[in-house]
Amino acid sequence: MNNTMIYNGYTARVEFDPRDNIFVGRVLGITDSISFHGETVADLTEDFHQAVEHYLADCKVTGRAAEKPASGKLMLRVPPEVHAAAAIAAQASGKSLNQWASEALAQAAHA
Structure with missing residues (x-):
């Protein structure tokens, strides 16, 4: 099973919560928290899209830059x-x- 979803450049990890019988997801790669859930894959997908759109709209209204998952710059420390x-x-x-x-x-x- 593929446990990731991608929408508008944002990748989310999805898990099934057997206690509540729902799928839950969280966007990866940013410090802001974007989470969503759904009882079916269709519900989950719709809620994921709505959560990302809400995040982007909220950032615009509050005048802050929306975080992007990666800038393309990576600094590594290796031996x-x-x-x-x-x-x-x-x-x-x-x-x-x-x-x-x-x-x-x-x-x-x-x-």
């Missing part, structure tokens, strides 16, 4: 030997370290 090995692997493949790391992260994230 020096990992950094060196990654740099060598990138050079060997004819890529920049950024290109090589981006491809490696994408492959790992979608595995």
